[in-house]
Amino acid sequence: MLASVAVVVAASGLTTGPAMAATRQAAPGAATAPQTRTPTAPVHYLDEPAGALQADGEQHEFTVTYRNDTARDRTVAPQLLVVSPDGGPYLMPSDVLLERLAADGSWEPVQVGTRTGTLFTDLPGARRTLQPGERLTEVYRLTVLDPSAEGTVQPRVALYD
Known part of the structure; x- marks a missing residue:
């Protein structure tokens, strides 16, 4: 069945993927819709109050919050960040x-990366889109x-747009 679908696609002249993107052109005079893309890197950071690292063996909670206003x-x-x-x-x-x-109330381990003496949590895996008025609250235990x-x-929020 899969082979017949591929044959139908090839016979109809339809292509997908990068080949299609490279060969597809707009008709002369056709309007193109504006493309909005979320940047792959943050355009701004909102820092929350920093605190001293407590090396006492105890668990310390840090909350990162942001409201889309x-x-x-x-x-x-x-x-x-741990600097x-x-x-x-x-x-x-x-x-x-x-x-x-x-979300279920349990604690899950978080991998940290490191660069030039700073430990940090991963941004790409933490990205989410907030609707107007929606609030982000992330609680970490260190x-x-x-x-x-x-x-x-240093808790903070990366803004992509």
Whole structure:
């Protein structure tokens, strides 16, 4: 059956995918609809109040919140940064245990990336679109596993449009 569908598509001159995009042209004088795309990288960050990293082995919660007060949909992503002191020592992902509160009330582990002494949560996987008036609330629980760790915890929201 699949082969016959492919034959019908080929016989009708229809193509899909990149080949279609490369060969498809608008008719002369035809109006084209404006294309709106969400940028792949954030265009702005809204920082929430930062706090000192507590290396006491206790669990500490951080909440990232944002309300879409615009009249249009807005793509956002919550993020938690753990920033090392400028002079080091630099934090490693193994220095902390980060968890996120799931919709069912359980805590799920969150992988952190690292770059130049900053630990951070992934933005692409956290992206979501908020409708006008909709609120984002993301709760993280951070436990510092290395008692000598120092730094700052910075919750923030990435805005894509």
